Amino acid sequence: MSDDVRHEIRSVLDAVVLPHADSWEEQGHIPADGWRALAETGLLSLPHEGPGFLRSAVFLEELGGTGYAGVRAAIGVHAYMAPAYLRMFGTDAQRAAWLRSDRIAALAITEQNAGTDLSSLSTVAKPDGAGHRLTGEKFYVANGSTADYFVVLAKTREGGTTRVLSGASLFVVDGRSPGITRHPQRTLGWRAADTCRVSFDGVVADGVIGRPDRALLQLMPALDFERLVAGLLAVGGVRHCLDLLRSFVRSHRVRGEALSANQAVRHRLADLDAQFELVRAFAHRLAEEHCAGRLDTKAAAVLKLTATELAVAAAQACVQFHGARGYLDDSAPARLYRDAMAGTIAAGASELMRDLIFESGR
Numbered sequence: 001m002s003d004d005v006r007h008e009i010r011s012v013l014d015a016v017v018l019p020h021a022d023s024w025e026e027q028g029h030i031p032a033d034g035w036r037a038l039a040e041t042g043l044l045s046l047p048h049e050g051p052g053f054l055r056s057a058v059f060l061e062e063l064g065g066t067g068y069a070g071v072r073a074a075i076g077v078h079a080y081m082a083p084a085y086l087r088m089f090g091t092d093a094q095r096a097a098w099l100r101s102d103r104i105a106a107l108a109i110t111e112q113n114a115g116t117d118l119s120s121l122s123t124v125a126k127p128d129g130a131g132h133r134l135t136g137e138k139f140y141v142a143n144g145s146t147a148d149y150f151v152v153l154a155k156t157r158e159g160g161t162t163r164v165l166s167g168a169s170l171f172v173v174d175g176r177s178p179g180i181t182r183h184p185q186r187t188l189g190w191r192a193a194d195t196c197r198v199s200f201d202g203v204v205a206d207g208v209i210g211r212p213d214r215a216l217l218q219l220m221p222a223l224d225f226e227r228l229v230a231g232l233l234a235v236g237g238v239r240h241c242l243d244l245l246r247s248f249v250r251s252h253r254v255r256g257e258a259l260s261a262n263q264a265v266r267h268r269l270a271d272l273d274a275q276f277e278l279v280r281a282f283a284h285r286l287a288e289e290h291c292a293g294r295l296d297t298k299a300a301a302v303l304k305l306t307a308t309e310l311a312v313a314a315a316q317a318c319v320q321f322h323g324a325r326g327y328l329d330d331s332a333p334a335r336l337y338r339d340a341m342a343g344t345i346a347a348g349a350s351e352l353m354r355d356l357i358f359e360s361g362r
Contacts, residue, residue: 005055009062012041021068021192025335028184029146029194030074039101044079048087048225050291056080057232057287061280064236067244067332069339070192072233073346077142077193080229081347082107082151084222085170089210094172097206098149106147108138108173108198115139116352118153121168125154125205132156132208134171134200140346144196145182148175152200153219156212168215171205179203189338190346223348224300228290230347231303234311235283237343238276241314241336245269249321265321272314279306298360305353308343315340 016037024030030038038044046056060080063072082105086095098105114120123136134154141150150173157167173180179201187195210218246269249259259265286303289295315337319326326333344350 006058006062009043009059010065012043013062013066016041017063017066017068017071021066021071024071024192025068026191028186028191029143030071030192032146035078035104035146036102038075044075044101046079048080048084049293053291054287057284060229060232061236061239061283064233064238065240067237067240067336068192069233069237069336069342070190072237073142073190073193073342076229076233077107078105081222081226084225085151085209085218086172088222089170089218090172091207094207094209098172103148104143104146104175106141106143106150106175106198108141108150108152108200110138110140111136112139116349118168121153121155123152123154123200125156125169125171128204132171132205134173134203134205137197137199139197140185141196141198142190142193144198145184145194149173149206150175150180150198151209152205153215166216167213169212170209170215170218172207172209173200173203174206177203177206188341189335190342220297221295224295224297225290226347227300227304227353228286228295230343231300231307232283232287234304234307234343235276235280237336237340238272238279238307238311238314241311241318241340242269242272242276244332244336245314245318245321248318259321268317268321272310272317275306275310276314279303279310283307296360298357301348301353301356301360304347305350305357308340309350311340311343312337 020034024034043059046059047053063075083099086099111122114122123134123138125132125134134152136154152171152173153168154171155167156169180203181199183197185195185197249265252259283303286299318333319337322333325331328334
């Protein structure tokens with residue numbers, strides 16, 4: 001992708017996101033006028049597949065490069081992660097109804113006792129005439145208070161989910177449906193992500209996504225795509241963190257010399273920069289593989305693991321070298337560190353990524 005495209009996307013984000021990101025962090029969500037402004041740029045409607053995805057890859061990296069991971073999480077879920085299920089498995093009618101940039105999307109997959117291991121799934125969907133009624137509670141739902149629709153995972157057969165989700169299905173649920181209650185969950189970081197606990201009490205689903213009782217077959221490719229998206233966002237976040245840190249150590253003086261005059265500081269940044277270049281190159285290669293329809297589980301897990309773990313290491317160094325000023329709650333280094341920790345948990349914890357990588361190496 002040309003530098004002109006990257007500069008174009010960066011300038012749009014500079015104009016539409018950065019002036020408002022701090023207030024969105026305070027509010028705990030992106031407000032309606034923010035979503036409208038983003039939709040008007042066309043960046044929320046970029047391609048998910050084929051050669052056009054390279055533009056999405058640049059957008060995701062630059063979105064991560066804003067330095068506000070809560071904002072990037074909200075947009076990533078809305079524009080990529082939740083719609084992926086409808087794009088891959090939905091009907092034409094479902095796609096026409098819901099895949100619009102002005103309809104805020106949310107993923108309602110995780111539960112209190114069903115996160116990395118979904119075998120304990122307790123949300124149920126019972127037949128009701130021509131449709132289903134959903135009852136259960138989902139946790140850690142990004143865009144939870146503002147979502148116009150939810151993609152929900154639920155059991156559709158008694159005894160299901162104990163054997164690779166064989167008795168679970170995915171549903172699209174209108175956010176205006178009676179029986180939905182949204183409870184904000186204040187998190188350590190990702191404060192603009194609008195994280196909520198969402199309760200479904202006999203809620204009528206708008207429809208099943210794909211074939212019923214086949215959630216595993218839908219989750220596997222969608223989660224691979226989700227981890228590619230998360231990895232690209234994290235790569236941008238690492239770049240932002242290293243740019244901030246590099247600028248600080250060159251300008252901050254200790255005993256009359258720039259902090260960067262200390263060899264230990266220079267070498268720490270060099271190590272982080274070297275790792276960043278490798279991870280970024282792998283992310284770009286993986287984006288090209290996805291364009292060609294060759295994204296695989298191991299590669300997606302490798303990118304998600306390495307990019308998000310590097311984000312933590314970079315943010316930790318950023319706080320450390322900023323000293324006490326970096327430990328202030330309202331400082332950029334503190335926000336970067338809080339946000340980086342969330343990246344190693346969302347879209348599959350690092351431990352799960354390592355298991356997937358190990359199992360794929362057989």
